[in-house]
Amino acid sequence: ETGVTQTPRHLVMGMTNKKSLKCEQHLGHNAMYWYKQSAKKPLELMFVYSLEERVENNSVPSRFSPECPNSSHLFLHLHTLQPEDSALYLCASSQDLWSTGELFFGEGSRLTVL
């Protein structure tokens, strides 16, 4: 398998549930990202990891908790979410944080919070 893979593709959860989104990249990249895409709004960068260390947290509420156990895997743990958190969550990777190379995206996880 190649590229960036996200699971699940679709998720429906209640406000009291706990769930996790998973991202795996098979590109040998050292940097991984979580983006949020809401309707009619630009993609919002949520978290950035470089060599498994978090280097950026763009004022994301604590109900979103990222985890990067190794350079190939990235998780987004979700708990007590709000309906306005419903969106497409996209994972991306790049060779590293500082090179001006391409950004590769997964297919996204469509989250609906009831």
Added chain:
Amino acid sequence: KQEVTQIPAALSVPEGENLVLNCSFTDSAIYNLQWFRQDPGKGLTSLLLIQSSQREQTSGRLNASLDKSSGRSTLYIAASQPGDSATYLCAVPYSNTGNQFYFGTGTSLTVIP
């Protein structure tokens, strides 16, 4: 904070037409600019990456130009096809970083057979 604007928000053209999509950004101190394509409900696919030292980049029927001084980029699509129907997004990096991007809201393109 960088702001990225894409005009028009939506565009519908007959098959075979040449078309231009526009992207403007407020902070010209950028390392590069990237154009992406997004099909409905899917992730983003990188189309073209223009480094700050370049003025344009070409891939097949696509040509992207960059004018840093005026804060503008254009994506030119030649001989459009129905398969080109998608949302096109441009992205510029946060200043002083390579791969953390600000995105525009995109142009939704429909090519009519």
